[in-house]
Amino acid sequence: MFSSHRTLKRRTPAQGIDRREYIGHLVDEYYTTTNIEAQQQVTANLANFAYDPINWPHLLEAEALDVFLASLESQDQTLKLHGIAALCNICLDKTGVKFIREQLQLITGLFGRTDHPEIVLHSLALFYQLLESGAVDKDLLLNPLVLRAVQEWRVKAHDQRILSSRALQQVQVVKRFTQSDLEQFAQFTGDHNYIHSLETPMEERRVHGALLNAVVAGIMGTQLPGPGTVVLEQSFKFLKPCRLETDTLVTVRLLQSRKISTVEYDIRQNDDVVFAGSAKLLTRSQTD
Numbered sequence: 708m709f710s711s712h713r714t715l716k717r718r719t720p721a722q723g724i725d726r727r728e729y730i731g732h733l734v735d736e737y738y739t740t741t742n743i744e745a746q747q748q749v750t751a752n753l754a755n756f757a758y759d760p761i762n763w764p765h766l767l768e769a770e771a772l773d774v775f776l777a778s779l780e781s782q783d784q785t786l787k788l789h790g791i792a793a794l795c796n797i798c799l800d801k802t803g804v805k806f807i808r809e810q811l812q813l814i815t816g817l818f819g820r821t822d823h824p825e826i827v828l829h830s831l832a833l834f835y836q837l838l839e840s841g842a843v844d845k846d847l848l849l850n851p852l853v854l855r856a857v858q859e860w861r862v863k864a865h866d867q868r869i870l871s872s873r874a875l876q877q878v879q880v881v882k883r884f885t886q887s888d889l890e891q892f893a894q895f896t897g898d899h900n901y902i903h904s905l906e907t908p909m910e911e912r913r914v915h916g917a918l919l920n921a922v923v924a925g926i927m928g929t930q931l932p933g934p935g936t937v938v939l940e941q942s943f944k945f946l947k948p949c950r951l952e953t954d955t956l957v958t959v960r961l962l963q964s965r966k967i968s969t970v971e972y973d974i975r976q977n978d979d980v981v982f983a984g985s986a987k988l989l990t991r992s993q994t995d
Contacts, residue, residue: 726756726762726765727765727768727769730753730756730762730765730766730769730771731765731768731769733749733752733753733769733771734749734753734769734770734771734774736749737749737750737753737774737777738774743783743786746783746786747783747785747786747789749774750774750775750778750785750786750789750790750793751789753766753771753774753775753789753793754775754789754790754792754793754796756771757771757792757793757794757796757797758796760799760800763797763800763803766797767800767802767803771793772797772802772803774790775789775790775793776790776806776810776813777790778790778793779791779810779813779814779817780813784823784826787817787821787823787826788823788825788826788829791814791817791826791829791830791833792829794807794814794833795829795830795832795833795836798833798836798837798840798842799836799840799842804837804840804842804843807833807837807842807843808842808843811843811847811848814830814833815848815850815852815853816852817830818830818834818852818853818856819852819853819855819856827860834848834853849930851934854929854930854933854934855933855934857933876960876961877931877958877959877960877961878926878930878931878958878959879956879957879958879959880922880926880956880957881954881955881956881957882922882955882957883952883953883954883955884914884949884950884951884952884955885951885952886905886912886951888914888918889903889904889912889914889915889918889951890904892915892917892921893915896915896917898915898917900915903915909951909952910950912950913948913949913950914948914949914950914951916945916949916982919945919949919974919981919982920941920943920982920984922957922974923957923959923972923974923982924938926957926959926972927959927970927972927986927988930959931959931961931970932961932968932970932988932990933990935990935991936968936988936989936990936991937988937989937991938986938987938988938989939967939986939987939988939989940986940987941984941985941986941987942984942985942986943982943983943984943985944982944983944984945981946979946980946981946982946983947976947979947980947981948981949974949976949981949982950976953976953977954976955974955975955976955981956974956975956976957972957974958972958973958974958975959971959972960972962985964990965990966989966990966991967987967988967989967990968987968988968989968990969985969986969987969988970985970986970988971983971984971985971986972984972985972986
């Protein structure tokens with residue numbers, strides 16, 4: 708539950724330390740203590756405070772973000788966990804998300820190297836919030852290291868919280884097909900059907916169906932499930948013509964994550980489904 712200023716005032720004893728001052732003391736203690744357990748307790752408290760937006764100004768004023776960064780750089784797994792959990796909690800604050808963008812390489816590096824399920828879980832939650840809010844460019848966040856780690860965790864994870872994480876379940880891409888795309892595809896495949904060419908009026912011209920399927924295959928092979936994916940079985944329908952120079956939303960959803968994974972997908976223009984299907988995929992890590 709989030710707090711109000713009235714609630715905090717009521718809970719603070721007459722001679723007690725207010726929330727702002729207490730957070731400042733915690734930050735000071737992190738730097739002055741040499742006891743790792745004391746640092747763990749401090750970062751656990753700060754991460755909990757980061758959950759409530761009413762505390763964000765106090766955390767920023769006390770420079771708690773630097774404590775979270777130091778925790779990520781620590782050799783102690785518990786401190787790393789508290790650091791990533793805290794950033795996950797504060798990632799919707801404007802200053803917080805700016806800080807996270809600046810440290811994105813460190814954060815994704817931690818995710819790519821860790822074997823700690825809780826760190827993975829909080830990292831995925833952070834990534835999902837960043838992508839959903841549009842705070843971070845997808846191509847910047849979903850780098851090869853992250854995609855490879857996601858694929859490996861899909862295969863080896865036994866923790867249902869990780870497997871069911873929404874950050875692992877869906878990828879959406881917006882494309883806008885051009886005549887140049889059609890001509891390059893026709894040149895490669897030999898499909899010079901006039902319905903894809905300048906011989907057909909723009910309003911009647913349509914994107915190659917195989918090109919739509921290729922876009923879906925590209926997502927499955929690089930993002931969801933990710934590198935190493937092999938298509939075993941596929942079924943799809945072309946429901947409406949896909950037009951040029953129109954925003955086109957491509958969505959791939961992971962329904963079942965196992966050695967043999969199941970996905971469904973659709974492509975929409977102006978909220979109309981133009982292409983939809985499902986596939987069974989062999990998913991494997993680079994070590995297989």
